[in-house]
Structures are given as structure tokens and as C-alpha cells.
Amino acid sequence: GTLSVTRAHFEKLCAPFFNRTLDTVKAVLKDAKLQPTDINEIVLVGGSTRVPVIQKNLQDFFGGKALCKSINPDEAVAYGAAVQGAILAGVRLSNSTELLLIDVTPLSLGIECEG
DSSP states (O other), X not given: OOOOOOHXXXXXXXXXXXXXXXXHHHHHHHHTTOOGGGOOOOBOOSGGGGSXXXXXXXXXXXXXXXXXXXSOTXXXXXXXXXXXXXXXXXXXXXXXXXXXXXXXXXXXXXXXXXX
């Protein structure tokens, strides 16, 4: 059989998880001694960042700042790994000569489903 779930019901069921993502963002900012206004760009990483309520919550938390949508959330981690690999290997490409990679949050952040 098929089960249909409305967006409103989905958001209600997942609200605790969505709230935990903001708790994580707040903790990271606190550890970095930063305020939401100190953040220049918000890059979405991972498929769950396509959920509209997650995007809205982040945008609201960061004072209405536009979310960066020029990077595919499914490819962002792979892209970062490729850049890091190139840096570690000493590869010098014309468009990456001025690139500086700083490991700001050396931990995995995200939503984990229970059950």
C-alpha cells in the first residue's frame, strides 16, 4: 500500500530533529565565539537541507540572510574532499592558487533518525 504524508504532518513529526539542527548551529557558533551576524555565507550540505522548513529555520536564525544555493548540497562534501586532496597533494590549478581551506568544524553535523 501507499501512505501519503502531508508536508505539515511531516514537519510536525520531524520538528524535534529540525530543532536539534539549530541547537547544533548555536553550539558551533558559541564554540567559535561568533554571532549569527558574523556569518557571511550559509552553504547547505546534504540532501536534508532541501527540506523547506530547514531552509526557513536557518534563514530566520541568520536574520533573513540568503542561503547559498549555488553549490549542489549532494556534491558539496565530495567537492570539499577533492579540494582538500588537491591541497594535500600540492596540486596547483590556475583557479585554486589563492585557495585557503580552514577546518572550522572538524565534526559531522546533521540529523540522525532514531529507530
